[in-house]
Amino acid sequence: xxxxxxxxxxxxxxxxxxxxxxxxYMYEQYGNPSSLHSVGQRAKEVxxxxxxxxxxxLNANPNEIYFTSGGSESDNQAILSAAEIGLKRGKxxxxxxxxxxxxxxxxxxxxKKQGFxxxxxxxxxxxFVTPGQVKDAIRDDTCxxxxxxxxxxxxxxxxxxxxGAVCREKGVTFHTDAVQxxxxxxxxxxxQNIDMLSLSAHKFHGPKGVGALYxxxxxxxxxxxxxxxxxxxxxxxxxxxxxIVGLSIALEDATEHLEENNHKMIILRDKLIEGLSQIEHxxxxxxxxxxxxxxxxxxxxxxxxxxxxxxxxxxxICASSGSACTSGSLDPxxxxxxxxxxxxxxxxxxxLSLSESNTEEEIDYxxxxxxxxxxxxxxxxxxxxxxxxxxxxxxx
Ligand SMILES: *Cc1c(COP(=O)(O)O)cnc(C)c1O
Numbered sequence: 129x130x131x132x133x134x135x136x137x138x139x140x141x142x143x144x145x146x147x148x149x150x151x152x153y154m155y156e157q158y159g160n161p162s163s164l165h166s167v168g169q170r171a172k173e174v175x176x177x178x179x180x181x182x183x184x185x186l187n188a189n190p191n192e193i194y195f196t197s198g199g200s201e202s203d204n205q206a207i208l209s210a211a212e213i214g215l216k217r218g219k220x221x222x223x224x225x226x227x228x229x230x231x232x233x234x235x236x237x238x239x240k241k242q243g244f245x246x247x248x249x250x251x252x253x254x255x256f257v258t259p260g261q262v263k264d265a266i267r268d269d270t271c272x273x274x275x276x277x278x279x280x281x282x283x284x285x286x287x288x289x290x291x292g293a294v295c296r297e298k299g300v301t302f303h304t305d306a307v308q309x310x311x312x313x314x315x316x317x318x319x320q321n322i323d324m325l326s327l328s329a330h331k332f333h334g335p336k337g338v339g340a341l342y343x344x345x346x347x348x349x350x351x352x353x354x355x356x357x358x359x360x361x362x363x364x365x366x367x368x369x370x371x372i373v374g375l376s377i378a379l380e381d382a383t384e385h386l387e388e389n390n391h392k393m394i395i396l397r398d399k400l401i402e403g404l405s406q407i408e409h410x411x412x413x414x415x416x417x418x419x420x421x422x423x424x425x426x427x428x429x430x431x432x433x434x435x436x437x438x439x440x441x442x443x444x445i446c447a448s449s450g451s452a453c454t455s456g457s458l459d460p461x462x463x464x465x466x467x468x469x470x471x472x473x474x475x476x477x478x479x480l481s482l483s484e485s486n487t488e489e490e491i492d493y494x495x496x497x498x499x500x501x502x503x504x505x506x507x508x509x510x511x512x513x514x515x516x517x518x519x520x521x522x523x524x
Contacts (some may be wrong), residue, residue, distance in 0.1 A: 214271025283423025292321025
């Protein structure tokens with residue numbers, strides 16, 4: 129059976145170009161950049177070339193880039209660093225949103241238990257926060273604002289530049305989880321007023337287990353991992369040279385083809401949204417404008433997202449019922465709840481996240497199969513029966 133992969137917000141296929149670029153650093157040129165001999169020094173050069181490449185893609189300086197093990201580590205390090213310096217200055221207020229990734233929310237939860245005052249801003253029904261909300265929330269004791277660039281579940285693209293401007297004006301550090309944005313949306317850390325930014329290679333056709341953290345010169349950064357002096361004493365451990373090379377190639381490639389890829393995906397995305405909207409008692413989650421080019425997320429009333437997912441999988445369609453991290457738990461998505469979906473409706477959600485290699489033909493097949501499977505599940509659903517008889521009210 130042919131597999132149609134539409135779960136690119138969970139992870140992407142590592143591109144051939146990236147793999148080819150990585151291979152030499154696992155076999156012929158396997159040196160440790162900390163070694164003083166020629167093989168080690170060559171690895172050191174390669175590491176710094178990769179850092180310069182990543183910096184160029186973000187309009188940053190190479191010494192503002194730190195390599196990590198991925199998006200989660202970058203988020204943890206950025207937030208915990210800001211909290212540490214905040215504590216020293218007697219500032220324990222942190223502003224974020226209700227729709228962040230768990231790498232951010234769980235880190236904030238940990239800080240809350242340590243006595244930090246965590247304020248999670250509400251979002252509107254499309255998932256947006258406004259710069260005005262951030263401005264109103266900032267206090268004298270605010271040490272950090274952390275707000276994601278693009279939402280991994282519903283594709284909302286936040287007004288990052290304007291939020292950054294508000295933070296800058298008030299002198300508060302601004303971190304953004306740009307894991308769904310890097311390689312997909314334009315990033316210019318200077319123009320967009322960003323102090324810290326997280327990204328992860330496997331979300332833009334790079335390898336898994338490698339990410340980066342941009343930290344503006346002058347912003348305090350402490351280390352999560354103690355040990356050697358790698359990454360200018362901020363991230364111990366022998367550098368993942370193949371991974372870092374892969375990340376740099378993937379980011380450069382994605383950045384160069386950004387507009388072309390987005391143009392292609394938007395056509396596919398809108399066709400998919402149009403097609404799925406025809407299913408009765410369904411609703412698009414997330415915005416119509418300022419939406420990630422690859423994101424489609426729907427709720428279908430009267431069914432369970434998990435069953436939908438499994439039946440689609442049996443037809444060769446790999447999708448997600450929300451975020452990959454919440455799949456497997458019974459709690460509905462915190463993002464769908466935050467945009468005002470009820471628990472019941474939120475349970476019937478489906479996320480399809482595209483890549484530029486999906487085709488129109490695949491989109492047609494997905495629409496047809498989702499229609500069939502939703503219909504099939506509704507026929508068996510006691511909730512659907514109650515909706516039809518009026519014992520229960522339709523919400524969509
Ligand atoms: C995937 C993702 C992460 C986590 O990145 P990893 O590299 O898998 O640790 C964090 N934030 C967002 C928005 C993501 O989509």
